[in-house]
Amino acid sequence: xxxxxxxxxxxxxxxxxxxxxxxxxxxxxxxxxxxxxxxxxxxxxxxxxxxxxxxxxxxxxxxxxxxxxxxxxxxxxxxxxxxxxxxxxxxx
Amino acid sequence: xxxxxxxxxxxxxxxxxxxxxxxxxxxxxxxxxxxxxxxxxxxxxxxxxxxxxxxxxxxxxxxxxxxxxxxxxxxxxxxxxxxxxxxxxxxx
Amino acid sequence: xxxxxxxxxxxxxxxxxxxxxxxxxxxxxxxxxxxxxxxxxxxxxxxxxxxxxxxxxxxxxxxxxxxxxxxxxxxxxxxxxxxxxxxxxxxx
Amino acid sequence: xxxxxxxxxxxxxxxxxxxxxxxxxxxxxxxxxxxxxxxxxxxxxxxxxxxxxxxxxxxxxxxxxxxxxxxxxxxxxxxxxxxxxxxxxxxx
Amino acid sequence: xxxxxxxxxxxxxxxxxxxxxxxxxxxxxxxxxxxxxxxxxxxxxxxxxxxxxxxxxxxxxxxxxxxxxxxxxxxxxxxxxxxxxxxxxxxx
Amino acid sequence: xxxxxxxxxxxxxxxxxxxxxxxxxxxxxxxxxxxxxxxxxxxxxxxxxxxxxxxxxxxxxxxxxxxxxxxxxxxxxxxxxxxxxxxxxxxx
Amino acid sequence: xxxxxxxxxxxxxxxxxxxxxxxxxxxxxxxxxxxxxxxxxxxxxxxxxxxxxxxxxxxxxxxxxxxxxxxxxxxxxxxxxxxxxxxxxxxx
Amino acid sequence: xxxxxxxxxxxxxxxxxxxxxxxxxxxxxxxxxxxxxxxxxxxxxxxxxxxxxxxxxxxxxxxxxxxxxxxxxxxxxxxxxxxxxxxxxxxx
Amino acid sequence: xxxxxxxxxxxxxxxxxxxxxxxxxxxxxxxxxxxxxxxxxxxxxxxxxxxxxxxxxxxxxxxxxxxxxxxxxxxxxxxxxxxxxxxxxxxx
Amino acid sequence: xxxxxxxxxxxxxxxxxxxxxxxxxxxxxxxxxxxxxxxxxxxxxxxxxxxxxxxxxxxxxxxxxxxxxxxxxxxxxxxxxxxxxxxxxxxx
Numbered sequence: 001x002x003x004x005x006x007x008x009x010x011x012x013x014x015x016x017x018x019x020x021x022x023x024x025x026x027x028x029x030x031x032x033x034x035x036x037x038x039x040x041x042x043x044x045x046x047x048x049x050x051x052x053x054x055x056x057x058x059x060x061x062x063x064x065x066x067x068x069x070x071x072x073x074x075x076x077x078x079x080x081x082x083x084x085x086x087x088x089x090x091x092x
Numbered sequence: 093x094x095x096x097x098x099x100x101x102x103x104x105x106x107x108x109x110x111x112x113x114x115x116x117x118x119x120x121x122x123x124x125x126x127x128x129x130x131x132x133x134x135x136x137x138x139x140x141x142x143x144x145x146x147x148x149x150x151x152x153x154x155x156x157x158x159x160x161x162x163x164x165x166x167x168x169x170x171x172x173x174x175x176x177x178x179x180x181x182x183x184x
Numbered sequence: 185x186x187x188x189x190x191x192x193x194x195x196x197x198x199x200x201x202x203x204x205x206x207x208x209x210x211x212x213x214x215x216x217x218x219x220x221x222x223x224x225x226x227x228x229x230x231x232x233x234x235x236x237x238x239x240x241x242x243x244x245x246x247x248x249x250x251x252x253x254x255x256x257x258x259x260x261x262x263x264x265x266x267x268x269x270x271x272x273x274x275x276x
Numbered sequence: 277x278x279x280x281x282x283x284x285x286x287x288x289x290x291x292x293x294x295x296x297x298x299x300x301x302x303x304x305x306x307x308x309x310x311x312x313x314x315x316x317x318x319x320x321x322x323x324x325x326x327x328x329x330x331x332x333x334x335x336x337x338x339x340x341x342x343x344x345x346x347x348x349x350x351x352x353x354x355x356x357x358x359x360x361x362x363x364x365x366x367x368x
Numbered sequence: 369x370x371x372x373x374x375x376x377x378x379x380x381x382x383x384x385x386x387x388x389x390x391x392x393x394x395x396x397x398x399x400x401x402x403x404x405x406x407x408x409x410x411x412x413x414x415x416x417x418x419x420x421x422x423x424x425x426x427x428x429x430x431x432x433x434x435x436x437x438x439x440x441x442x443x444x445x446x447x448x449x450x451x452x453x454x455x456x457x458x459x460x
Numbered sequence: 461x462x463x464x465x466x467x468x469x470x471x472x473x474x475x476x477x478x479x480x481x482x483x484x485x486x487x488x489x490x491x492x493x494x495x496x497x498x499x500x501x502x503x504x505x506x507x508x509x510x511x512x513x514x515x516x517x518x519x520x521x522x523x524x525x526x527x528x529x530x531x532x533x534x535x536x537x538x539x540x541x542x543x544x545x546x547x548x549x550x551x552x
Numbered sequence: 553x554x555x556x557x558x559x560x561x562x563x564x565x566x567x568x569x570x571x572x573x574x575x576x577x578x579x580x581x582x583x584x585x586x587x588x589x590x591x592x593x594x595x596x597x598x599x600x601x602x603x604x605x606x607x608x609x610x611x612x613x614x615x616x617x618x619x620x621x622x623x624x625x626x627x628x629x630x631x632x633x634x635x636x637x638x639x640x641x642x643x644x
Numbered sequence: 645x646x647x648x649x650x651x652x653x654x655x656x657x658x659x660x661x662x663x664x665x666x667x668x669x670x671x672x673x674x675x676x677x678x679x680x681x682x683x684x685x686x687x688x689x690x691x692x693x694x695x696x697x698x699x700x701x702x703x704x705x706x707x708x709x710x711x712x713x714x715x716x717x718x719x720x721x722x723x724x725x726x727x728x729x730x731x732x733x734x735x736x
Numbered sequence: 737x738x739x740x741x742x743x744x745x746x747x748x749x750x751x752x753x754x755x756x757x758x759x760x761x762x763x764x765x766x767x768x769x770x771x772x773x774x775x776x777x778x779x780x781x782x783x784x785x786x787x788x789x790x791x792x793x794x795x796x797x798x799x800x801x802x803x804x805x806x807x808x809x810x811x812x813x814x815x816x817x818x819x820x821x822x823x824x825x826x827x828x
Numbered sequence: 829x830x831x832x833x834x835x836x837x838x839x840x841x842x843x844x845x846x847x848x849x850x851x852x853x854x855x856x857x858x859x860x861x862x863x864x865x866x867x868x869x870x871x872x873x874x875x876x877x878x879x880x881x882x883x884x885x886x887x888x889x890x891x892x893x894x895x896x897x898x899x900x901x902x903x904x905x906x907x908x909x910x911x912x913x914x915x916x917x918x919x920x
Binding site for chain 4: 186188211212215216219220226227228229230231232236237266267268269270271272273274275276
């Protein structure tokens with residue numbers, strides 16, 4: 001089941017620099033782990049912004065929330081989820 | 093080059109019923125033609141709305157506008173385009 | 185799987201009065217059928233508005249869209265869906 | 277009498293970590309006490325966000341405000357209340 | 369129990385002129401009947417707009433919705449309700 | 461002459477706790493003094509929020525601004541004023 | 553007493569052309585009458601829009617509403633009023 | 645003196661088709677005349693929308709309004725003007 | 737050439753108190769100097785807010801930006817400029 | 829390929845003053861380097877704001893994001909990108 005997710009990163013400017021580096025590095029590792037597991041099949045940078053559009057593929061809303069709220073950057077992101085359905089014109 | 097597109101369909105309620113059927117049918121055919129040509133690789137229905145999130149894959153902004161403005165429903169949609177870049181965490 | 189849905193009814197004022205009566209009557213019958221089937225467990229009127237907050241209980245985003253887009257008033261409503269997850273403080 | 281409540285948690289990032297843990301723990305205890313008392317019959321996590329949709333069941337607007345403003349996280353939440361009425365299509 | 373209500377009147381310009389006159393006249397009679405019954409204790413014109421701020425005094429959300437949805441102009445107004453509680457600084 | 465005022469209190473979380481207590485206490489005293497003088501005839505808490513809807517009764521816009529800008533919490537509130545006129549349906 | 557007023561003209565495109573001409577011509581005459589009476593001391597066109605910023609000078613909110621609601625274009629304008637006070641830096 | 649202008653075209657769907665063709669054709673001719681006169685040095689289509697971003701080069705706000713309000717599509721566009729100043733980093 | 741300017745003052749609450757007093761005092765002196773020079777012919781307080789509506793009279797957009805960006809409070813204000821043109825109904 | 833970019837600078841008021849000076853100076857040097865390379869053909873100050881409208885000329889969305897995200901002020905700006913296409917009325 002697919003969900004469209006927009007994430008806008010808002011790390012406070014006065015966060016400890018090393019804490020920031022650790023956060024961003026753990027975020028990347030976690031994201032790639034989910035991608036490799038097939039849970040996060042699409043991720044694009046929104047050109048010009050510190051933001052992404054993503055597609056998640058999960059079993060349920062609960063699994064979706066569990067995965068997203070475990071993001072290291074979760075406390076520093078504005079996130080909005082949109083549930084996706086099959087489009088009647090989709091040829092796939 | 094990828095672009096994220098949101099389309100919200102707003103067909104006026106007093107449009108001639110046959111004209112509406114024709115429009116929607118031509119829209120579907122045109123969309124599927126672009127999908128098969130690889131220009132419109134993703135299309136999802138936004139659950140609960142007469143709207144879609146799509147991804148287009150084109151050579152340029154000009155080609156993107158040419159394809160979208162040729163949509164039979166173009167005069168009856170609110171459309172918003174977001175340019176996409178490669179995300180540094182993308183494993184693909 | 186639960187989804188929160190807001191529906192705002194916007195029937196055009198120049199719709200044929202009998203068509204309006206039919207629509208509203210079919211909407212009620214369909215809504216009650218879904219409620220009795222356990223698909224639409226909660227529906228509340230937003231006080232002072234021609235709008236409702238509802239909770240749907242479905243198997244998937246696809247089933248959700250199928251049910252909502254079959255609403256007789258679907259062409260005359262603004263609808264927004266929010267996926268719900270279990271809250272960690274929920275005692276149920 | 278039912279009220280729909282949306283709560284968005286915005287704990288400042290520079291709050292003392294122990295103070296945060298205490299707040300969140302007291303919030304949970306207080307919420308569960310109100311749920312068990314029948315005052316807060318529904319609480320859902322909004323998938324992907326540090327937010328909830330809730331339904332309160334109270335005697336009056338005054339009781340509603342008294343309960344909500346006593347939330348330990350009250351100073352750190354954006355809250356919006358919508359009064360609910362019985363929907364004419366409700367089968368319950 | 370008090371509720372704050374904002375009403376913005378949006379009568380379609382192509383409504384039959386006599387129908388409009390009847391509507392507005394019935395609206396005034398109904399409003400004054402509720403005012404005299406103590407249900408609608410305050411009504412002010414928002415200066416420069418075809419809008420009002422009102423205070424309703426009712427037993428419940430259900431009664432509030434019943435009274436508002438019976439307004440002759442209800443189909444032609446944007447309405448927003450805010451529940452009011454006693455303010456701790458109120459000297460009355 | 462009546463004015464509708466909405467006040468949303470936004471006290472910074474890192475304000476000195478004693479300064480906050482003093483501010484809120486002086487705010488209450490000042491508000492009650494204006495209420496007793498007939499300048500601030502109505503004040504309601506917006507249920508669920510740290511906000512109020514008020515009605516001021518003053519001689520002029522200048523007097524209104526003088527009274528509001530002297531509020532101890534003035535630097536920590538978002539305030540919006542709407543001028544009120546007599547409503548033609550008002551029975552008072 | 554001064555009020556800042558923004559008016560955005562939205563004449564429906566299907567209004568009878570002669571009715572439109574009459575409206576606009578009566579609007580101009582009425583506006584100029586109020587200007588000459590000192591009630592409407594300032595009127596500017598917002599460059600590029602069918603809109604104006606104005607300043608009214610009236611005795612009360614009631615007089616302001618009376619003057620504005622008598623505008624021939626009143627039913628076809630979005631209007632927003634802001635009460636003005638003397639600025640402490642004003643040298644006049 | 646440069647001004648940034650956004651124009652969003654909203655031609656009503658029930659406008660006479662020949663009237664629409666005439667409007668669009670006159671709009672193009674007028675736009676090109678202003679471009680050739682150096683008054684409208686830049687015009688870009690916003691990809692995916694029936695909208696443009698433009699730059700006008702005029703002597704004054706009055707000349708700007710005169711040119712824009714004479715656009716054949718002026719009654720059917722939402723227009724927003726932003727005055728531009730020289731940027732201190734501009735190398736030209 | 738006239739421009740309408742709205743300024744909303746947002747001085748951070750943790751700014752050094754003496755720095756704040758100096759800023760506000762220099763702002764007043766600078767504003768009055770521009771008023772006396774005829775560059776800032778109108779300034780009004782927005783009743784109830786720490787904001788003003790102003791009219792500037794300058795030779796060009798560049799001069800406007802130069803004057804506004806030199807305001808001592810410029811780093812602590814939200815500012816929005818609207819170019820004004822002569823209104824065809826203006827009797828002056 | 830052209831892109832329209834709006835940048836709003838929001839440097840935190842408590843940033844170290846020397847760090848701010850360095851940032852702004854490096855921003856200017858970098859911007860001018862891109863301008864001279866033909867990548868950033870247009871930059872205008874939005875009159876009255878610490879903001880700019882710019883036009884970038886790049887090979888791809890990826891190149892655009894690479895250039896913008898390397899801006900020294902990138903962490904302190906709100907940025908919005910709009911892809912531009914050739915306008916059918918453009919005479920160039």
